[in-house]
Amino acid sequence: MKEQTFKITxxxxxxxxxxxxxxxxxxxxxxxxxVSYNDKKxxxxxxxxxxxxxxxxxxxxTITATGGDEEDALKGVSEVIKEHLGE
Amino acid sequence: xxxxxxxDLLENFTLTLVAGEDGLHREIIxxxxxxxxxxxxxxxxxxxxxxxxxxxxxxxxxxxxxxxEQRKDRAERLCTDITPGIVISRGMDIPExxxxxxxxxxxxxxxxxxxxxxxxSRLTNYLEAKYAPSTAVHGVxxxxxxxxxxxxxxxGVGKSETALELVKRGHRLVxxxxxEIRQEDYDSLIGNSPPLIEHLLEIRxxxxxxxMTLFGAGSVRNxxxxxxxxxxxxxxxxxxxxxxxxxxxTMKIMDVHVPKLIVPVRPGRNLAVxxxxxxMNFRLKRMGVNAAEEFSDRLTKMIEQxxxxxE
Numbered sequence: 001m002k003e004q005t006f007k008i009t010x011x012x013x014x015x016x017x018x019x020x021x022x023x024x025x026x027x028x029x030x031x032x033x034x035v036s037y038n039d040k041k042x043x044x045x046x047x048x049x050x051x052x053x054x055x056x057x058x059x060x061x062t063i064t065a066t067g068g069d070e071e072d073a074l075k076g077v078s079e080v081i082k083e084h085l086g087e
Numbered sequence: 088x089x090x091x092x093x094x095d096l097l098e099n100f101t102l103t104l105v106a107g108e109d110g111l112h113r114e115i116i117x118x119x120x121x122x123x124x125x126x127x128x129x130x131x132x133x134x135x136x137x138x139x140x141x142x143x144x145x146x147x148x149x150x151x152x153x154x155x156e157q158r159k160d161r162a163e164r165l166c167t168d169i170t171p172g173i174v175i176s177r178g179m180d181i182p183e184x185x186x187x188x189x190x191x192x193x194x195x196x197x198x199x200x201x202x203x204x205x206x207x208s209r210l211t212n213y214l215e216a217k218y219a220p221s222t223a224v225h226g227v228x229x230x231x232x233x234x235x236x237x238x239x240x241x242x243g244v245g246k247s248e249t250a251l252e253l254v255k256r257g258h259r260l261v262x263x264x265x266x267e268i269r270q271e272d273y274d275s276l277i278g279n280s281p282p283l284i285e286h287l288l289e290i291r292x293x294x295x296x297x298x299m300t301l302f303g304a305g306s307v308r309n310x311x312x313x314x315x316x317x318x319x320x321x322x323x324x325x326x327x328x329x330x331x332x333x334x335x336x337t338m339k340i341m342d343v344h345v346p347k348l349i350v351p352v353r354p355g356r357n358l359a360v361x362x363x364x365x366x367m368n369f370r371l372k373r374m375g376v377n378a379a380e381e382f383s384d385r386l387t388k389m390i391e392q393x394x395x396x397x398e
Contacts, residue, residue, distance in 0.1 A: 027242060027243070040223055041223065042223060042225065042265050043225040043242065043264075043265075045242035045243075046225055046242060046264045046265065047264070047289050048263050048264030048265055048284045048287065048289050048295075049225060049264045049265035051283065051284060052264075052265045052280075052281035052283050052284045053281075054283055
Protein backbone atom coordinates (compact mmCIF):
# COMPACT_ATOMS: atom_id res chain seq x y z
CA MET A 1 0.00 0.00 0.00
CA LYS A 2 1.26 3.45 -0.92
CA GLU A 3 0.15 6.52 0.90
CA GLN A 4 0.68 10.26 0.58
CA THR A 5 -0.76 13.30 2.26
CA PHE A 6 -1.63 16.51 0.44
CA LYS A 7 -2.79 19.95 1.41
CA ILE A 8 -5.55 21.52 -0.66
CA THR A 9 -4.64 25.06 -1.66
CA UNK A 10 -7.20 25.59 -4.41
CA UNK A 11 -9.55 28.44 -3.52
CA UNK A 12 -12.74 26.44 -4.10
CA UNK A 13 -11.51 23.25 -2.46
CA UNK A 14 -12.20 19.97 -4.22
CA UNK A 15 -15.10 21.21 -6.30
CA UNK A 16 -16.97 19.32 -9.00
CA UNK A 17 -14.62 19.91 -11.92
CA UNK A 18 -11.29 19.21 -10.20
CA UNK A 19 -12.94 16.22 -8.52
CA UNK A 20 -13.78 14.87 -11.97
CA UNK A 21 -10.18 15.20 -13.09
CA UNK A 22 -9.05 13.35 -10.01
CA UNK A 23 -11.60 10.57 -10.39
CA UNK A 24 -10.85 10.12 -14.09
CA UNK A 25 -7.16 9.84 -13.34
CA UNK A 26 -7.71 7.31 -10.55
CA UNK A 27 -9.97 5.31 -12.84
CA UNK A 28 -7.09 4.70 -15.24
CA UNK A 29 -5.35 2.42 -12.78
CA UNK A 30 -6.13 -1.05 -11.64
CA UNK A 31 -5.21 -0.40 -8.02
CA UNK A 32 -7.74 0.50 -5.44
CA UNK A 33 -7.32 4.21 -4.80
CA UNK A 34 -8.91 5.86 -1.82
CA VAL A 35 -8.99 9.31 -0.33
CA SER A 36 -9.54 10.05 3.32
CA TYR A 37 -10.47 13.32 4.88
CA ASN A 38 -11.76 13.92 8.39
CA ASP A 39 -11.72 10.19 9.26
CA LYS A 40 -13.93 9.48 6.27
CA LYS A 41 -12.61 7.29 3.53
CA UNK A 42 -14.08 6.99 0.04
CA UNK A 43 -13.15 5.39 -3.24
CA UNK A 44 -11.29 7.90 -5.40
CA UNK A 45 -12.78 6.33 -8.50
CA UNK A 46 -16.26 7.41 -7.44
CA UNK A 47 -17.15 11.00 -8.27
CA UNK A 48 -20.12 11.16 -5.91
CA UNK A 49 -18.09 9.71 -3.08
CA UNK A 50 -15.31 12.26 -3.52
CA UNK A 51 -17.71 15.16 -3.76
CA UNK A 52 -19.70 13.97 -0.76
CA UNK A 53 -16.66 14.73 1.40
CA UNK A 54 -16.95 18.43 0.60
CA UNK A 55 -13.18 18.98 0.96
CA UNK A 56 -12.45 22.70 1.52
CA UNK A 57 -9.43 24.87 0.90
CA UNK A 58 -6.79 24.24 3.54
CA UNK A 59 -7.82 20.66 4.18
CA UNK A 60 -5.36 17.82 4.52
CA UNK A 61 -6.22 14.71 2.58
CA THR A 62 -4.54 11.34 2.38
CA ILE A 63 -4.47 9.30 -0.78
CA THR A 64 -3.85 5.58 -0.53
CA ALA A 65 -3.29 3.18 -3.40
CA THR A 66 -3.28 -0.59 -3.11
CA GLY A 67 -2.67 -3.01 -5.94
CA GLY A 68 -0.39 -3.99 -8.78
CA ASP A 69 0.20 -0.49 -10.14
CA GLU A 70 -0.05 1.37 -6.83
CA GLU A 71 3.10 3.37 -7.41
CA ASP A 72 1.99 4.65 -10.81
CA ALA A 73 -1.50 5.31 -9.47
CA LEU A 74 -0.24 7.44 -6.62
CA LYS A 75 2.13 9.26 -8.93
CA GLY A 76 -0.61 9.97 -11.47
CA VAL A 77 -3.06 11.19 -8.87
CA SER A 78 -0.38 13.26 -7.20
CA GLU A 79 0.35 15.01 -10.51
CA VAL A 80 -3.30 15.96 -10.93
CA ILE A 81 -3.45 17.27 -7.38
CA LYS A 82 -0.29 19.31 -7.80
CA GLU A 83 -1.50 20.77 -11.06
CA HIS A 84 -5.04 21.66 -10.01
CA LEU A 85 -5.60 21.40 -6.30
CA GLY A 86 -2.71 21.78 -3.97
CA GLU A 87 0.57 20.45 -2.80
CA UNK B 88 -18.34 11.18 14.87
CA UNK B 89 -20.79 13.88 15.83
CA UNK B 90 -20.52 15.20 19.31
CA UNK B 91 -23.69 15.51 21.34
CA UNK B 92 -23.98 18.49 23.61
CA UNK B 93 -26.62 19.23 26.18
CA UNK B 94 -28.04 21.99 23.99
CA ASP B 95 -28.80 19.38 21.30
CA LEU B 96 -31.21 17.76 23.72
CA LEU B 97 -32.88 21.09 24.27
CA GLU B 98 -33.33 21.51 20.52
CA ASN B 99 -34.63 18.01 19.87
CA PHE B 100 -36.94 17.43 22.81
CA THR B 101 -39.66 19.33 24.62
CA LEU B 102 -37.39 20.31 27.46
CA THR B 103 -37.29 23.57 29.34
CA LEU B 104 -34.04 24.95 30.65
CA VAL B 105 -34.47 25.85 34.28
CA ALA B 106 -30.95 26.48 35.52
CA GLY B 107 -27.28 26.12 34.73
CA GLU B 108 -27.31 27.78 31.33
CA ASP B 109 -23.51 28.09 31.38
CA GLY B 110 -23.15 24.36 30.91
CA LEU B 111 -25.24 23.97 27.76
CA HIS B 112 -22.14 23.38 25.67
CA ARG B 113 -21.17 20.40 27.81
CA GLU B 114 -20.58 17.22 25.90
CA ILE B 115 -22.55 14.05 26.60
CA ILE B 116 -19.99 11.30 26.21
CA UNK B 117 -22.12 8.23 26.80
CA UNK B 118 -25.60 7.08 25.88
CA UNK B 119 -26.16 5.66 29.37
CA UNK B 120 -28.51 7.53 31.63
CA UNK B 121 -28.22 7.48 35.40
CA UNK B 122 -31.00 7.81 37.99
CA UNK B 123 -29.19 9.08 41.05
CA UNK B 124 -31.43 7.46 43.68
CA UNK B 125 -28.71 5.89 45.81
CA UNK B 126 -26.65 9.07 45.52
CA UNK B 127 -29.49 11.02 47.09
CA UNK B 128 -28.92 9.01 50.25
CA UNK B 129 -25.35 10.26 50.39
CA UNK B 130 -23.59 7.30 48.75
CA UNK B 131 -21.51 8.82 45.96
CA UNK B 132 -18.83 6.15 45.68
CA UNK B 133 -19.97 4.89 42.30
CA UNK B 134 -21.70 8.04 41.11
CA UNK B 135 -21.55 7.99 37.27
CA UNK B 136 -21.06 11.73 37.10
CA UNK B 137 -20.26 11.82 33.35
CA UNK B 138 -23.73 10.56 32.47
CA UNK B 139 -26.91 12.45 31.98
CA UNK B 140 -28.83 12.31 35.26
CA UNK B 141 -32.57 11.74 35.37
CA UNK B 142 -34.62 12.57 38.42
CA UNK B 143 -38.08 11.05 38.53
CA UNK B 144 -40.85 11.13 41.06
CA UNK B 145 -39.19 8.65 43.44
CA UNK B 146 -35.86 10.47 43.57
CA UNK B 147 -37.56 13.82 43.94
CA UNK B 148 -39.84 12.62 46.74
CA UNK B 149 -36.83 11.33 48.62
CA UNK B 150 -34.90 14.53 48.02
CA UNK B 151 -37.75 16.59 49.40
CA UNK B 152 -37.83 14.48 52.57
CA UNK B 153 -34.27 15.52 53.39
CA UNK B 154 -33.30 18.38 55.66
CA UNK B 155 -32.22 21.68 54.09
CA GLU B 156 -28.60 20.98 54.89
CA GLN B 157 -28.68 17.53 53.36
CA ARG B 158 -30.42 18.84 50.26
CA LYS B 159 -27.71 21.40 49.76
CA ASP B 160 -25.00 18.79 50.19
CA ARG B 161 -26.57 16.26 47.78
CA ALA B 162 -27.37 18.85 45.15
CA GLU B 163 -23.82 20.14 45.21
CA ARG B 164 -22.35 16.69 44.90
CA LEU B 165 -24.70 15.79 42.05
CA CYS B 166 -23.60 18.83 40.07
CA THR B 167 -20.01 17.96 39.24
CA ASP B 168 -17.85 19.76 36.72
CA ILE B 169 -18.40 17.10 34.08
CA THR B 170 -22.06 16.19 34.56
CA PRO B 171 -23.70 17.08 31.25
CA GLY B 172 -27.11 17.76 32.71
CA ILE B 173 -29.94 16.80 35.02
CA VAL B 174 -33.35 16.06 33.57
CA ILE B 175 -36.39 16.34 35.79
CA SER B 176 -39.45 14.45 34.56
CA ARG B 177 -43.21 14.98 34.99
CA GLY B 178 -42.76 18.76 34.98
CA MET B 179 -42.02 18.69 38.70
CA ASP B 180 -41.01 21.86 40.51
CA ILE B 181 -37.32 22.07 41.13
CA PRO B 182 -36.16 22.75 44.70
CA GLU B 183 -34.26 25.97 45.28
CA UNK B 184 -31.17 24.15 46.58
CA UNK B 185 -30.85 22.23 43.32
CA UNK B 186 -31.19 25.35 41.18
CA UNK B 187 -28.54 27.11 43.25
CA UNK B 188 -26.09 24.22 42.97
CA UNK B 189 -26.72 23.94 39.23
CA UNK B 190 -26.19 27.62 38.56
CA UNK B 191 -23.03 27.62 40.63
CA UNK B 192 -21.43 24.68 38.85
CA UNK B 193 -22.97 25.23 35.44
CA UNK B 194 -24.87 21.96 35.19
CA UNK B 195 -27.98 22.50 33.08
CA UNK B 196 -31.25 21.42 34.64
CA UNK B 197 -33.83 20.47 32.05
CA UNK B 198 -37.46 19.98 32.86
CA UNK B 199 -39.61 17.58 30.88
CA UNK B 200 -43.41 17.39 31.05
CA UNK B 201 -43.38 13.65 30.30
CA UNK B 202 -43.28 10.57 32.51
CA UNK B 203 -39.91 9.22 33.62
CA UNK B 204 -39.99 5.98 31.59
CA UNK B 205 -40.99 7.90 28.45
CA UNK B 206 -38.15 10.34 28.98
CA UNK B 207 -35.64 7.53 29.51
CA SER B 208 -36.61 5.65 26.38
CA ARG B 209 -36.73 8.73 24.17
CA LEU B 210 -33.38 10.03 25.41
CA THR B 211 -31.75 6.60 25.19
CA ASN B 212 -32.98 6.08 21.63
CA TYR B 213 -31.71 9.49 20.61
CA LEU B 214 -28.30 9.07 22.23
CA GLU B 215 -27.83 5.49 21.01
CA ALA B 216 -28.56 6.54 17.44
CA LYS B 217 -25.99 9.33 17.82
CA TYR B 218 -23.36 7.07 19.34
CA ALA B 219 -23.95 4.10 17.06
CA PRO B 220 -20.74 2.91 15.39
CA SER B 221 -20.65 4.00 11.78
CA THR B 222 -18.73 3.48 8.58
CA ALA B 223 -18.99 4.32 4.90
CA VAL B 224 -18.94 1.90 1.99
CA HIS B 225 -18.62 2.28 -1.73
CA GLY B 226 -21.88 1.11 -3.22
CA VAL B 227 -25.46 1.96 -4.03
CA UNK B 228 -28.33 1.42 -1.62
CA UNK B 229 -31.82 0.85 -2.99
CA UNK B 230 -35.10 -0.21 -1.46
CA UNK B 231 -36.49 -3.01 -3.62
CA UNK B 232 -39.94 -4.27 -2.58
CA UNK B 233 -39.16 -3.12 0.94
CA UNK B 234 -35.84 -4.96 1.10
CA UNK B 235 -32.78 -2.77 1.54
CA UNK B 236 -30.33 -3.97 -1.11
CA UNK B 237 -26.76 -2.72 -1.06
CA UNK B 238 -25.23 -3.06 -4.52
CA UNK B 239 -21.45 -3.24 -4.38
CA UNK B 240 -18.77 -3.84 -6.96
CA UNK B 241 -15.90 -2.15 -8.69
CA UNK B 242 -16.14 1.24 -10.29
CA GLY B 243 -17.70 1.10 -13.71
CA VAL B 244 -19.39 -2.26 -13.26
CA GLY B 245 -22.81 -0.62 -13.56
CA LYS B 246 -24.10 -0.07 -10.05
CA SER B 247 -25.61 3.33 -10.71
CA GLU B 248 -27.13 2.23 -14.04
CA THR B 249 -28.75 -0.72 -12.28
CA ALA B 250 -30.08 1.62 -9.61
CA LEU B 251 -31.52 3.88 -12.30
CA GLU B 252 -33.37 1.03 -13.90
CA LEU B 253 -34.67 -0.06 -10.50
CA VAL B 254 -35.93 3.45 -9.83
CA LYS B 255 -37.59 3.45 -13.24
CA ARG B 256 -39.35 0.25 -12.23
CA GLY B 257 -40.79 1.93 -9.16
CA HIS B 258 -38.20 1.14 -6.51
CA ARG B 259 -36.46 3.69 -4.35
CA LEU B 260 -33.00 5.10 -4.26
CA VAL B 261 -31.38 5.69 -0.87
CA UNK B 262 -27.76 6.50 -1.71
CA UNK B 263 -25.52 6.42 -4.75
CA UNK B 264 -21.80 5.69 -4.72
CA UNK B 265 -21.15 6.35 -1.06
CA UNK B 266 -23.35 4.89 1.66
CA GLU B 267 -23.04 5.92 5.29
CA ILE B 268 -23.87 3.01 7.52
CA ARG B 269 -24.54 3.01 11.23
CA GLN B 270 -25.08 0.01 13.39
CA GLU B 271 -28.17 0.05 15.55
CA ASP B 272 -28.50 -2.45 18.36
CA TYR B 273 -26.24 -5.38 17.71
CA ASP B 274 -27.88 -6.74 14.61
CA SER B 275 -29.06 -4.06 12.25
CA LEU B 276 -27.37 -1.75 9.80
CA ILE B 277 -29.03 1.46 8.68
CA GLY B 278 -27.73 3.10 5.54
CA ASN B 279 -28.19 6.65 4.37
CA SER B 280 -26.68 9.03 1.87
CA PRO B 281 -24.13 11.71 2.75
CA PRO B 282 -26.25 14.90 2.90
CA LEU B 283 -24.46 16.56 -0.02
CA ILE B 284 -25.32 13.89 -2.57
CA GLU B 285 -28.76 12.94 -1.32
CA HIS B 286 -31.21 11.96 -4.11
CA LEU B 287 -28.47 12.28 -6.74
CA LEU B 288 -27.28 9.63 -9.13
CA GLU B 289 -24.27 9.79 -11.38
CA ILE B 290 -24.69 8.13 -14.75
CA ARG B 291 -21.69 8.03 -17.04
CA UNK B 292 -22.46 10.02 -20.14
CA UNK B 293 -25.34 11.92 -18.53
CA UNK B 294 -23.65 13.33 -15.49
CA UNK B 295 -25.38 14.00 -12.21
CA UNK B 296 -29.15 13.62 -12.21
CA UNK B 297 -31.63 14.35 -9.47
CA UNK B 298 -33.78 11.29 -9.00
CA MET B 299 -36.33 13.02 -6.81
CA THR B 300 -37.14 15.82 -9.25
CA LEU B 301 -37.07 13.45 -12.22
CA PHE B 302 -39.10 10.58 -10.80
CA GLY B 303 -40.94 12.12 -7.87
CA ALA B 304 -40.86 11.96 -4.09
CA GLY B 305 -41.90 8.31 -4.18
CA SER B 306 -38.64 7.31 -5.82
CA VAL B 307 -36.34 8.16 -2.91
CA ARG B 308 -35.88 7.25 0.72
CA ASN B 309 -33.73 8.94 3.32
CA UNK B 310 -32.56 5.82 5.09
CA UNK B 311 -33.08 2.09 4.93
CA UNK B 312 -32.07 -1.01 6.84
CA UNK B 313 -29.61 -3.09 4.83
CA UNK B 314 -30.84 -6.67 4.48
CA UNK B 315 -29.04 -7.96 1.42
CA UNK B 316 -25.78 -7.27 -0.37
CA UNK B 317 -25.47 -7.88 -4.10
CA UNK B 318 -21.90 -7.81 -5.27
CA UNK B 319 -21.62 -7.21 -9.02
CA UNK B 320 -18.47 -8.38 -10.70
CA UNK B 321 -17.31 -8.80 -14.23
CA UNK B 322 -17.96 -12.30 -15.49
CA UNK B 323 -14.92 -14.44 -14.87
CA UNK B 324 -14.91 -17.61 -16.97
CA UNK B 325 -12.75 -19.44 -14.47
CA UNK B 326 -14.77 -18.60 -11.41
CA UNK B 327 -17.49 -20.83 -10.02
CA UNK B 328 -20.74 -19.00 -9.40
CA UNK B 329 -23.54 -20.20 -7.19
CA UNK B 330 -25.84 -22.36 -9.28
CA UNK B 331 -28.23 -23.62 -6.63
CA UNK B 332 -28.60 -20.98 -3.95
CA UNK B 333 -28.37 -23.54 -1.16
CA UNK B 334 -25.52 -21.89 0.68
CA UNK B 335 -25.90 -18.43 2.07
CA UNK B 336 -22.77 -16.33 1.98
CA THR B 337 -22.46 -13.34 4.26
CA MET B 338 -20.41 -10.20 4.45
CA LYS B 339 -19.47 -8.60 7.74
CA ILE B 340 -19.99 -4.88 8.15
CA MET B 341 -19.02 -3.76 11.63
CA ASP B 342 -20.47 -6.51 13.86
CA VAL B 343 -23.30 -7.56 11.57
CA HIS B 344 -23.27 -10.40 9.07
CA VAL B 345 -25.40 -9.55 6.04
CA PRO B 346 -26.42 -12.16 3.42
CA LYS B 347 -24.46 -11.60 0.24
CA LEU B 348 -24.94 -12.73 -3.35
CA ILE B 349 -22.29 -12.52 -6.02
CA VAL B 350 -23.77 -11.73 -9.40
CA PRO B 351 -21.60 -11.89 -12.50
CA VAL B 352 -22.18 -9.10 -14.98
CA ARG B 353 -22.22 -9.59 -18.72
CA PRO B 354 -23.46 -7.24 -21.40
CA GLY B 355 -27.12 -7.86 -22.00
CA ARG B 356 -27.77 -9.37 -18.60
CA ASN B 357 -30.66 -7.51 -17.07
CA LEU B 358 -29.37 -6.78 -13.60
CA ALA B 359 -32.42 -4.84 -12.43
CA VAL B 360 -34.63 -7.89 -12.93
CA UNK B 361 -32.08 -10.11 -11.22
CA UNK B 362 -31.97 -7.78 -8.23
CA UNK B 363 -35.76 -7.58 -8.09
CA UNK B 364 -36.02 -11.34 -8.07
CA UNK B 365 -33.21 -11.64 -5.51
CA UNK B 366 -35.10 -9.27 -3.23
CA MET B 367 -38.35 -11.20 -3.64
CA ASN B 368 -36.58 -14.50 -3.15
CA PHE B 369 -34.95 -13.09 -0.02
CA ARG B 370 -38.38 -12.19 1.35
CA LEU B 371 -39.74 -15.62 0.49
CA LYS B 372 -36.84 -17.27 2.31
CA ARG B 373 -37.50 -15.16 5.39
CA MET B 374 -41.15 -16.27 5.19
CA GLY B 375 -39.97 -19.87 5.18
CA VAL B 376 -40.20 -20.72 1.48
CA ASN B 377 -36.83 -21.78 0.14
CA ALA B 378 -37.01 -22.94 -3.46
CA ALA B 379 -33.49 -24.33 -3.51
CA GLU B 380 -34.00 -26.36 -0.35
CA GLU B 381 -37.41 -27.62 -1.46
CA PHE B 382 -35.93 -28.75 -4.72
CA SER B 383 -33.08 -30.45 -2.91
CA ASP B 384 -35.56 -32.32 -0.68
CA ARG B 385 -37.56 -33.38 -3.71
CA LEU B 386 -34.41 -34.66 -5.37
CA THR B 387 -33.46 -36.61 -2.25
CA LYS B 388 -36.87 -38.27 -2.18
CA MET B 389 -36.70 -39.12 -5.86
CA ILE B 390 -33.27 -40.68 -5.51
CA GLU B 391 -34.41 -42.75 -2.56
CA GLN B 392 -37.43 -44.02 -4.50
CA UNK B 393 -35.23 -44.94 -7.42
CA UNK B 394 -32.94 -46.78 -5.05
CA UNK B 395 -35.87 -48.71 -3.54
CA UNK B 396 -37.00 -49.61 -7.07
CA UNK B 397 -33.59 -51.03 -7.87
CA GLU B 398 -33.42 -53.21 -4.78
